[in-house]
Amino acid sequence: MRTSNHLIGVLNFLTFLLSIPILGGGIWLSSRANNTDCLKFLQWPLIIIGISIMVVSLAGFAGACYRNTFLMWVYLFVMFFIIAALLGFIIFAYVVTDKGSGRPLTNRAYSDYYLQDYSGWLKDRVASDSYWQKISSCIRDSKVCGKMGKSFNGVPESADMFYRRKLSPIESGCCKPPTECGYTYMNETFWTSTGGVVYSSDCNTWNPDQGQLCYSCNSCKAGVLANIRKSWRKVSVINIVILIILVIAYVIGCAAFRNNRRIDNDEPSGEARMTKSQPSRLHL
Template sequence: MRTSNHLIGLVNFLTFLLSIPILGGGIWLSSRANTTDCLRFLQWPLIVIGISIMVVSLAGFAGSCYRNKFLMRLYLFVMIFVIAALIGFIIFAYAVTDKGTGRVVLNRAYLDYYLEDYSGWLKDRVADDGYWAKISSCIRDSGACRKIGRSFNGIPETADMFFLRRLNPIESGCCKPPTECGYAYVNETVWTPGGGLVGANPDCTAWNNDQTFLCYQCSSCKAGILGSLKKSWRKVSVINIVVLIILVIFYVIAYAAYRNVKRIDNDEPAGEARMTKSHPSHFQL
């Protein structure tokens, strides 16, 4: 029985350790929400799941150390719902970021982003005018476009050098006009109409060289946010899938060990009764 208790305690401790990457992923998404992705509500389910696993694991660890069956049962019962919640979050993360990617542009290393390439709940959320006002303000305040500038020995980079850069989705979608608009490069965030011609894309007329406007009201900027979210969520989801598999294995081990403890406890009273019956007391009043 002591071995089974030790095994349950070890599994709970390892489960506690597994909660750290889940919680860390939620905190990382939170930091991204405050600096680049600018969607501040998506990380909270993951943070709640990570904290829940941490608390429940501590309860199970205490139960195994002090042979408290209630805490052991509580761990096994609650972990079912926590694992289900983690599965639900992973499915949700992949479902809302399933479609959409950047388009390859001729003679450019970076991709261009188009809102029509995305679909579903997350696109509708980001494209909503009321919600986009908050997101665009966040992007502007984060200084994402201010950081895009480069110089070499005090000399700004040329157009050819800029075209070879691998911009992230927000830099490509929000800090420059779409390539099809035909704007001529002046610097990273200043562009002029090339030969007086501007493409038919509505984003072409939405572009403004004023550094407080740029392409923050462009559909390409909204697509850039969706592209950035997809990259962030996919990175975290890969970690969560690995953690989930290990978590399920640990849960099965903990459940088997608990069943073993329960069986031994049930056998002990029966064994004591048989010993009493086979060795009756010789002293009777």
């Protein structure tokens, strides 16, 4: 009778501990936004779900350990919606990050990023003019492009050495012009035009001014989308594991809830609830 209570107590203690990675995932996404408000819509769902799981796990732990039927009822009621919300978030994260990736380049270790490779709600959200102003401001404030400079024994990095670097999506999309523009490498964030034919609007948008670079380019928006996609996929793996554990805890919690109700109703265990009115005449 008490086995289900013990199991739900242990599982809720584990889900309490596992809610910490969910909170950590939300905070990590927040740090990827450079602690500004530019990508708040990414981390808040995870933070809210993480806090909810933490609080409900404590209620389930207390309800199981002290056989409190009311706490167990609250636990099961709220946990159902948390499981549904977490499942919805996982599906949403995979749907909005389904398309898009960097395009590999010949004789380059890094990839180029194109906005047309992405589609859907997340692309429209990030690429909107009102929202992109906040995001590009975050990238500028992070000084990610200014940190790209490298030197070896006091000698600045050469073009061949730069081409062998694995750049992040934001570094590739926002700090340099697209490779198709054919610009000449001077240093990591300073490229000059060869005066050839320009086929992309990003080639005209690129500006060697360190305050502008390619922050207004579609390639920069695509780099941000690629960065978000990578971050969300990592967090979703953790969420799937936690979702499986929550479902198991919920099923066992239902058994513990029935167990607590039997105890509250003084129902004996191990005895049949119905007895025969007349004994059977057949004896084996």
